[in-house]
Amino acid sequence: MINEIVIAGFGGQGVLSMGKILAYSGLMEDKEVCWLPSYGPEQRGGTANVTVIVSDERISSPVLNTYDVVVVLNQQSLDKFESKVKPGGILMYDTYGIHKKPTRTDITVYPIDATEATIEMNNSKTFNMIVLGALLHVRPMVTIESVLKALKKTLPERHHHLIPLNEQALNKGASLIK
Amino acid sequence: MKDEVTLMKGNEALAMAAIRYGADAYFGYPITPQSEVLEKLEEEMPWDTTGMVVLQAESEVAAINMVYGGAMTGKAVFTSTSSPGFSLMQEGVSYLAASEVPALLINVQRGGPGLGTIHASQADYFQACKGGGHGDYRMIVLAPSSVQEMADMVALGFDLAFKYRCVSMILADGTIGQLMEKVVLPEQRPRRTDEEIRKQCPWAVNGRKGMRPSNVVTSLELDDDKMEENNWRFQATYREIEKNETRCELVNVEDCDYLITAFGTTARIAMKTMELARKEGIKVGLFRPITLWPFPEKQLREAAKNVKGILCVELNAGQMIEDVKLAVECKMPVEHYGRFGGNVPTPDELLNVLKEKLINK
Amino acid sequence: MEMNDIIKPENKVYSAPALLNQVHMHYCPGCSHGVVHKLVAQVIEEMGVTEKAVGISPVGCAVFAYNYIDIDWEEAPHGRATALATAVKRLWPENLVFTYQGDGDFSAIGTCESIHACNRGENIAIIFINNAIYGMTGGQMAPTTLLGQKTATCPYGRRPDLNGYPLAITPLLAQLDGTCYVTRQSVHTPANVRKAKAALRKAFENSINCKGTSVVEIVSACNTGWKLTPEKANKWMEENMFAKYPLGDLKNLEDGIQR
Numbered sequence: 001m002i003n004e005i006v007i008a009g010f011g012g013q014g015v016l017s018m019g020k021i022l023a024y025s026g027l028m029e030d031k032e033v034c035w036l037p038s039y040g041p042e043q044r045g046g047t048a049n050v051t052v053i054v055s056d057e058r059i060s061s062p063v064l065n066t067y068d069v070v071v072v073l074n075q076q077s078l079d080k081f082e083s084k085v086k087p088g089g090i091l092m093y094d095t096y097g098i099h100k101k102p103t104r105t106d107i108t109v110y111p112i113d114a115t116e117a118t119i120e121m122n123n124s125k126t127f128n129m130i131v132l133g134a135l136l137h138v139r140p141m142v143t144i145e146s147v148l149k150a151l152k153k154t155l156p157e158r159h160h161h162l163i164p165l166n167e168q169a170l171n172k173g174a175s176l177i178k
Numbered sequence: 179m180k181d182e183v184t185l186m187k188g189n190e191a192l193a194m195a196a197i198r199y200g201a202d203a204y205f206g207y208p209i210t211p212q213s214e215v216l217e218k219l220e221e222e223m224p225w226d227t228t229g230m231v232v233l234q235a236e237s238e239v240a241a242i243n244m245v246y247g248g249a250m251t252g253k254a255v256f257t258s259t260s261s262p263g264f265s266l267m268q269e270g271v272s273y274l275a276a277s278e279v280p281a282l283l284i285n286v287q288r289g290g291p292g293l294g295t296i297h298a299s300q301a302d303y304f305q306a307c308k309g310g311g312h313g314d315y316r317m318i319v320l321a322p323s324s325v326q327e328m329a330d331m332v333a334l335g336f337d338l339a340f341k342y343r344c345v346s347m348i349l350a351d352g353t354i355g356q357l358m359e360k361v362v363l364p365e366q367r368p369r370r371t372d373e374e375i376r377k378q379c380p381w382a383v384n385g386r387k388g389m390r391p392s393n394v395v396t397s398l399e400l401d402d403d404k405m406e407e408n409n410w411r412f413q414a415t416y417r418e419i420e421k422n423e424t425r426c427e428l429v430n431v432e433d434c435d436y437l438i439t440a441f442g443t444t445a446r447i448a449m450k451t452m453e454l455a456r457k458e459g460i461k462v463g464l465f466r467p468i469t470l471w472p473f474p475e476k477q478l479r480e481a482a483k484n485v486k487g488i489l490c491v492e493l494n495a496g497q498m499i500e501d502v503k504l505a506v507e508c509k510m511p512v513e514h515y516g517r518f519g520g521n522v523p524t525p526d527e528l529l530n531v532l533k534e535k536l537i538n539k
Numbered sequence: 540m541e542m543n544d545i546i547k548p549e550n551k552v553y554s555a556p557a558l559l560n561q562v563h564m565h566y567c568p569g570c571s572h573g574v575v576h577k578l579v580a581q582v583i584e585e586m587g588v589t590e591k592a593v594g595i596s597p598v599g600c601a602v603f604a605y606n607y608i609d610i611d612w613e614e615a616p617h618g619r620a621t622a623l624a625t626a627v628k629r630l631w632p633e634n635l636v637f638t639y640q641g642d643g644d645f646s647a648i649g650t651c652e653s654i655h656a657c658n659r660g661e662n663i664a665i666i667f668i669n670n671a672i673y674g675m676t677g678g679q680m681a682p683t684t685l686l687g688q689k690t691a692t693c694p695y696g697r698r699p700d701l702n703g704y705p706l707a708i709t710p711l712l713a714q715l716d717g718t719c720y721v722t723r724q725s726v727h728t729p730a731n732v733r734k735a736k737a738a739l740r741k742a743f744e745n746s747i748n749c750k751g752t753s754v755v756e757i758v759s760a761c762n763t764g765w766k767l768t769p770e771k772a773n774k775w776m777e778e779n780m781f782a783k784y785p786l787g788d789l790k791n792l793e794d795g796i797q798r
Contacts, residue, residue: 247623
């Protein structure tokens with residue numbers, strides 16, 4: 001099983017760190033993983049995207065043109081990546097600020113109200129974990145336990161008290177899928 | 179810590195592998211897309227653990243000269259930079275080569291010419307393999323195509339540099355530098371003691387311990403005959419390296435009709451292209467040089483014996499293709515496909531190119 | 540008295556330093572380099588640090604310093620001696636590490652490395668020979684060439700509107716937090732030679748004891764480049780060079796720099 005994923009949005013939305021946690025979660029399950037950011041001066045505010053591959057087999061190219069899963073968090077990224085979902089693949093997007101919805105019918109589209117859910121959780125930093133929770137609900141490529149293990153591994157000790165909050169966010173995300 | 183699988187960026191793997199190797203010093207100047215090397219080293223504070231020196235220099239010119247100064251003392255010294263920075267270092271590289279001192283240099287390439295872009299490129303192939311500085315010299319050029327190889331090539335680069343008293347270079351690119359993958363770091367080795375260094379490098383400049391005769395390392399020789407002799411000695415070393423140190427990876431070459439040649443990031447992309455092609459029943463093989471200099475020409479000639487054509491894919495306007503053509507003596511069509519300016523081709527893009535340029539021709 | 544009576548060991552009042560190789564120096568008669576080389580050899584010998592000494596020679600007249608003083612040497616690319624020295628001293632912290640540079644090497648092409656090594660407080664000694672001209676390449680203008688002074692590249696005299704002003708870099712270095720000892724000396728009289736020797740000793744001790752960066756500028760004569768006899772060159776130096784580059788200590792922190 002191979003999961004070729006791109007996550008795209010504004011810089012500062014936690015796109016890169018969401019990808020990183022997903023990759024680490026794959027590592028926890030001894031899967032092959034890679035994480036390739038679009039790096040550059042657009043670190044704050046501009047568009048940011050990251051390719052994550054979680055696979056049971058050796059990964060050849062970290063550079064891809066089409067994806068099994070596309071997660072987009074703003075209109076710009078939706079416009080750019082809708083066409084890059086493989087037929088039969090998944091397109092997930094945050095509904096906030098989207099005025100031009102996706103039109104493809106050969107893929108499964110999941111609109112999620114992630115920004116709204118973040119406001120409900122009263123903590124803007126939970127946004128990317130909410131999105132990840134939703135993603136893993138529709139495509140359980142790694143378990144939530146592995147995500148929590150990954151968080152424990154990647155977060156500095158002083159932030160470990162935030163792990164329960166992250167778990168809540170993951171669950172909240174899962175609940176957004178109807 | 180043994181055999182622990184971790185996830186890190188290629189640039190970070192370079193830094194960690196150097197500490198584990200027991201490197202004595204790093205001197206460098208920040209430049210995108212390789213600044214994580216220095217950042218990681220500063221974060222790790224190896225001066226407190228292994229005793230390794232880490233210093234942010236005032237420029238790439240200063241950095242390469244610090245490397246030069248340190249290398250002449252027999253210590254294992256390295257630097258890293260990206261393309262414009264490596265251009266600045268060329269004078270120092272020439273001096274290192276002329277002085278026959280071992281050093282490891284890393285170029286995580288970005289797109290040029292000029293200030294160019296901060297994204298991946300392979301446009302410094304000529305500069306690395308054909309001598310970017312003045313004079314007749316060569317460097318061993320290693321081309322990693324995974325984060326694991328970024329880590330492994332630090333030790334390999336240092337070992338070869340000390341074996342031949344020459345300069346080793348890791349020629350990576352922005353994509354491999356920024357890419358995060360699984361990596362197993364080498365075990366921590368202790369740094370050599372000063373005594374071990376004196377024994378291993380009797381030529382080194384580090385004080386006349388025991389009142390031994392003085393050592394002088396210089397690249398200057400105004401006697402033309404002696405300078406010619408020096409050049410012959412350099413060339414003899416290079417021939418020896420050519421004989422012993424070519425490395426490459428061959429994938430599916432046994433039955434292939436078409437061969438893709440690529441290194442670094444493009445080799446990874448081409449690997450996927452090969453997979454896609456084979457799904458369509460097109461027999462594609464991959465030839466990936468691991469040493470760009472010395473170029474594995476014999477291995478390529480052998481691998482290409484029965485192919486109908488070769489596609490050379492690079493992030494430049496056509497540099498390695500010259501070595502590919504020389505190796506196969508132009509006995510079959512050799513086509514080039516390059517992207518530059520920081521752009522990277524996708525696997526399906528390469529498959530289309532392969533069909534267009536070779537298969538459907 | 541016979542010759543052999545005179546050269547008995549007990550009559551010996553002076554001998555060449557053992558570290559000074561018995562070879563012909565390529566320096567012109569009247570040049571200051573020979574004297575400074577002798578002082579360097581003497582001081583290293585007297586300090587007993589031959590086994591720890593590493594010199595970095597420049598590009599310029601002193602490029603072959605390694606042929607004359609019998610210690611370990613690295614020969615640097617033009618201007619980069621302090622970068623090399625930085626690495627050597629950091630990697631071999633117990634060593635005496637010094638650079639030997641001319642005005643072009645130290646204060647033109649190498650200005651960046653010079654200032655930053657001093658500013659980092661590298662524990663090295665810098666011997667800076669300032670003779671206001673490029674000797675080796677045939678007498679071209681140096682950054683330290685005086686206004687009105689004629690050289691091959693300012694044949695009608697240095698003009699500020701065309702060539703800018705002479706650069707006194709030493710006072711600038713004295714202002715940096717990394718320098719512990721900055722001094723200007725000369726070697727044109729026996730008294731000055733003695734003072735210069737004491738300065739070199741202090742600078743070398745500072746390197747060994749890791750007190751910060753020491754800069755010993757030697758205001759020097761280049762009679763060939765100046766197209767004067769050695770005697771007249773010394774006089775010209777006293778009258779003109781010392782006005783722009785006055786001798787004496789500019790900074791001396793006995794306890795070294797604060798870290």
